[in-house]
Amino acid sequence: MLVTLRPEANRAAVERELVAHGLWVTRLEGSSRPALWVEPQSAQLAREDLLAIDGVESVAAPASAHPRIDAQPACVPFGPIRLGTGAPAVLIAGPCSVESPEQIRRIAERVAGLGVQLLRGGAFKPRTSPYAFQGHGEAALGWLRDAATAHALGVVTEVMSPADARLVASYADVLQIGSRNMQNFALLRAVAAEGRPILLKRGMSASVEEWLLAGEYCLHHGAPNVVFCERGIRGFDPSTRNLLDLGAVALLAHVHHQPVIVDPSHALGRRDLIPALSRAAIAAGAAGLMLETHDDPGSALSDGPQALTGPMLADLVREVAGHEEAP
Amino acid sequence: MLVTLRPEANRAAVERELVAHGLWVTRLEGSSRPALWVEPQSAQLAREDLLAIDGVESVAAPASAHPRIDAQPACVPFGPIRLGTGAPAVLIAGPCSVESPEQIRRIAERVAGLGVQLLRGGAFKPRTSPYAFQGHGEAALGWLRDAATAHALGVVTEVMSPADARLVASYADVLQIGSRNMQNFALLRAVAAEGRPILLKRGMSASVEEWLLAGEYCLHHGAPNVVFCERGIRGFDPSTRNLLDLGAVALLAHVHHQPVIVDPSHALGRRDLIPALSRAAIAAGAAGLMLETHDDPGSALSDGPQALTGPMLADLVREVAGHEEAP
Amino acid sequence: MLVTLRPEANRAAVERELVAHGLWVTRLEGSSRPALWVEPQSAQLAREDLLAIDGVESVAAPASAHPRIDAQPACVPFGPIRLGTGAPAVLIAGPCSVESPEQIRRIAERVAGLGVQLLRGGAFKPRTSPYAFQGHGEAALGWLRDAATAHALGVVTEVMSPADARLVASYADVLQIGSRNMQNFALLRAVAAEGRPILLKRGMSASVEEWLLAGEYCLHHGAPNVVFCERGIRGFDPSTRNLLDLGAVALLAHVHHQPVIVDPSHALGRRDLIPALSRAAIAAGAAGLMLETHDDPGSALSDGPQALTGPMLADLVREVAGHEEAP
Amino acid sequence: MLVTLRPEANRAAVERELVAHGLWVTRLEGSSRPALWVEPQSAQLAREDLLAIDGVESVAAPASAHPRIDAQPACVPFGPIRLGTGAPAVLIAGPCSVESPEQIRRIAERVAGLGVQLLRGGAFKPRTSPYAFQGHGEAALGWLRDAATAHALGVVTEVMSPADARLVASYADVLQIGSRNMQNFALLRAVAAEGRPILLKRGMSASVEEWLLAGEYCLHHGAPNVVFCERGIRGFDPSTRNLLDLGAVALLAHVHHQPVIVDPSHALGRRDLIPALSRAAIAAGAAGLMLETHDDPGSALSDGPQALTGPMLADLVREVAGHEEAP
Secondary structure, X not given: OEEEEOOOOOHHHHHHHHHHOOOOEEEEEOOOOOEEEEOOOOOOOOHHHHHOOOOEEEEEEOOOOOHHHHHOOOEEEXXXXXXXXXXXXXXXXXOOEOOOHHHHHHHHHHHHHHOOOEEEOEOOOOXXXXXXXXXXXXXXXXXXXXXXXXXXXXXEEEOOOHHHHHHHHOOOOEEXXXXXXXXXXXXXXXXXXXXXXXXXXXXXXOOXXXXXXXXXXXXXXXOOOEEEEEOOEOOOOOOOOOEOEHHHHHHHHHHOOOOEEEOHHXXXXXXXXXXXXXXXXXXXXXXXXXXXXXXXXXXXXXXXXXOEOHHHHHHHHHHHOOOEOOO | OEEEEOOOOOHHHHHHHHHHOOOOEEEEEOOOOOEEEEOOOOOOOOHHHHHOOOOEEEEEEOOOOOHHHHHOOXXXXXXXXXXXXXXXXXXXXXXXXXXXXXXXXXXXXXXHHHOOOEEEOEOOOOOOOOOOOOOXXXXXXXXXXXXXXXXXXXXXXXXXXXXXXXXXXOOOOEEEEXXXXXXXXXXXXXXXXXXXOEEEEOOOOOOHHHHHHHHHHHHHOOOOOEEEEEOOEOOOOOOOOOEOEHHHHHHHHHHOOOOEEEOHHHHHOOHHHHHHHHHHHHHHOOXXXXXXXXXXXXXXXXXXHHOEOHHHHHHHHHXXXXXXOOO | OEEEEOOOOOHHHHHHHHHHOOOOEEEEEOOOOOEEEEOOOOOOOOHHHHHOOOOEEEEEEOOOOOHHHHHOOOEEEEXXXXXXXXOEOEEEEEOOEOOOHHHHHHHHHHHHHHOOOEEEOEOOOOOOOOOOOOOOOHHHHHHHHHHXXXXXXXXXXXXXXXXXXXXXXXOOOEEEEOXXXXXXXXXXXXXXXXXXXXXXXXXXXXXXXXXXXXXXXXXHOOOOOEEEEEOOEOOOOOOOOOEOEHHHHXXXXXXXXXXXXXXXXXXXXXXXXXXXXXXXXXXXXXXXXXXXXOOOHHHOOOOHHHOEOHHHHHHHHHHHOOOEOOO | OEXXXXXXXXXXXXXXXXXXXXXXEEEEEOOOOOEEEEOXXXXXXXXXXXXXXXXXXXXXXXXXXXXXXXXXXXXXXEOOEEEXXXXXXXXXXXXXXXXXXXXXXXXXXXXXXXXXXXXXXXXXXXXXXXXXXXXXXXXXXXXXXXXXXXXXXXXXEEOOOHHHHHHXXXXXXXXXXXXXXXXXXXXXXXXXXXXXXXXXXXXXXXOHHHHHHHHHHHHHOOOOOEXXXXXXXXXXXXXXXXXXXXXXXXXXXXXOOOOEEEOHHHXXXXXXXXXXXXXXXXXXXXXXXXXXXXXXXXXXOOOHHHOEOHHHHHHHHHHHOOOEOOO
């Protein structure tokens, strides 16, 4: 952001005022008028407030690259409920993969009893290896929908191919874009065209700006709204599987005023740390959590080590339930 | 970790049990006995519990590289107080730089009134540019000590050179190692030899294992205890200045049982996000917070944009005060 | 990799021999037989060579997750030519986007005159913003094919959607998977089914292992061969747009014996550094280069700052032409 | 960099011209005069060239933070020789640690016979673990100096503590700052004060700008010149130990016109990939190489797996010897 001063302005005084407002300021040398550059990653200040500072002549910035996202409300419809600032924390839970009608029915019953609002479960699974279990496909969609409906839960599930968007939309309330597909633009277009809310997972190395732009694709191509889902990014330290970026969650929630939820299961890959990070996510500004759970994690077809057992999920839900995202 | 099975063991059954315990398991092919490799970053299970699994013959692992840290209690003396699991959340606050006797006196009075226990302030400042303010040195140490003593606060301040360790130790209760010096082994040795608790900031790209090893250096060379301080690591996204790694905080607190505090001020570089991340840090398992505050951030000699104003700090302290780290 | 020793073996002597072979070795404590763990990222040694070391009883490792890639030859058919170890360095050049029949015809003529073997050009463009130019689609495919055929060039172009795979394959000799789609498994399947060689760009934060697994998907689903393309990964330093990982190129070429090419244009985003990094890529083991060029970079519809001008490309081609990848 | 246009200028035409010069340009909206922002990481263009563009009124930028480095010539004295653009490639070789008088004497004789100009060897070793071999200290300095002098080699060795700077300077021609100490400002000051050339290794997560600023510290505090040494940075992929950033090498050499050498031994940690990356480093613009070698790598006290054997080093030196860095 460029702040141009009047010729007679006291540059040092303007700088002090900008710093006092939390801005990172650099002097530019050589311009026809005294000028200061404000890093876009420092605090946000309305243009009018900057123009009101004594000595400031004009304030210039690039146009936002994501006007539809900027205009999205902080609380949006999300399947059967609303999600975002002012609404109670939303809980999405279920197994990594939908394995059988019985499995998903048992889990749906259990999580509904805890007050969870949406059921998750993979029918089409993105797997790093072509030899790993790839999901039960359309059959699993039916099992998932039936189990959810029986317990008045909404359904969130992932779409992996543009060709499947219509099919998945006929079963699910919310369509999930996985982290590996955050910049799969053909998929974003096809899924957006279904007119359902989208749960947009952050890519493993996506910047917040790229993530917002992926959201802009969704809104531009017809999605009624987009909820952002942080699930851990790629870091240099193998001590935790991924790096849960709660700073980005706070930035989205408190500065960009976007609805955002956190998936601690994929971030950590191990269930023992999930309760602590779930609490932290809510404290940072997340409007909800997406949690993996399984009745028999040792026999799960995928991601068993990160699945919460029934009692662990129950304890966690009790802790965060009723929590209301601060306005 | 290597799990060797008896020849007659049911390998699939053992694998299921390991996964059920949250372990990441890989089959090894070609060994004289059936063998499974367990990733060290998955859940921790005591050797006895693994040996108790039917079919397991032996369990092997590398010896810990940091036995003294492993033996450190989860709650340790820290200047005038105790810090860690079971103790109330510790608050350290003060300016980035000690600028004058009056400045630090005013701030000490203010933070003491809020219930903060230790006063921070830089006398020797590590600055990326040789032309930036480098601190008032020994004079600042005296101003800091006097201000703290007048309000019954402990003193935390950074040591930048082995030659200054003795001097700083004569003024401070806790000696801080900055993130740029986490692997400055000459400094670790000199500071440890002073026999004071050490606040060890994590290096910008240090793995948790390297951080624990730096702590081992401190204990090996005479420090009575080490408190780890997460302050944000280097990430790929400029949207936030650094990347606050609360997964590592949870790992240290809940798995390694180490005392750990969080410095959200340096992680974010902007004051507006500090309250949210402070709450999240405590929720993740931090035993305390280190916060920068200034009475007139616009005139601060360093890091003004991230300094909390008096009212912001007061609100934040109210929120986290009395919080007790879960056992 | 697990090396188990005979009970009577001299563990220190075995360790010395392993280190002498370039292996990173860690002692395991607690196993029924003395055992050493060898990091998979250290030098590769054939199992027989390890078993031949005095005192070694058995050697165990996980089965390779990508057997088809492991079996792929180091030199493969690639459109009209062969690419890989033993073949001359392959040059692919062309504009970022195919903008008009005239533009691509002029460029085809120019690059063919330099000895370039394949023409590149985007018909479907993955763009971070939905409001940026998205490519001229099928029309551009026709212009690209005609221009290439007129000058006996092969065609490489990107497929962005499974639905387009058949269409693009009817125009192109080599089908490109972009870095944002490296783990778009629906796309990998659809493109592989066309039976054409695949140019598989590395994802922005993909590990080499994940990249090889994406290649395994392609071979498993019908691609005759896969050529890997390094184009810069995400790093923490904004000084260069991306981080060109020539260590990974050397690893693929010299350890995994895979055909690999480098795209320095996207790695750097600026043309002035492309010649130096092109030379470095070939020196590191790349079997070819993919280069962006434009006759009027200031008017390019995308990526103008990284497009080489005609004279720059001519100089660069002269330098690397005739270079033969060492066996 | 801010480019302000005259009111009557054709903004689109100016943008085209800037892009044609390789600049990344963003429009700013809201300024009193039409204004364009040019990313500092795109191509460098002299201010006069920008002012010569029709319609440009003024060009403004922050003052350089490292004026002394900017003024440093591209070829500098470096112990007994000169290093940089226009001079032959410089070779520094030797063991990781100086282990005994005999060891270093044998290696000195061997490398001198190959035409290597400087001998390296660690007397004070920065080790991640306090229990690893920490170097033979002053005794090793004497052995290193004697071995070098006997074969007319210069000496490069690391300083780890300000207190040792004088001592090491009495033995060495070039003083090395290790990567863990790149921002150990007390050490930079003490070493610079000795008036010897400094070999400044890049920190594991240092940006190029931070590296240049660390160099500025050295020149500001008395060093006659600074040579930058890239040795691999921290990346997310364990496939190679570190990530050798040859883009940064090209940037330093070709844009900043700084003398830069590459240490591929520490970047990779394994000797098999060192020849390929050494060739690549020279191709990217490195003015020299620093290589680890050992007569019996299996018995090395540190870093055996990355030490080149005698024959490997001989082959590599033959390949790069006589290479002259292009002007």
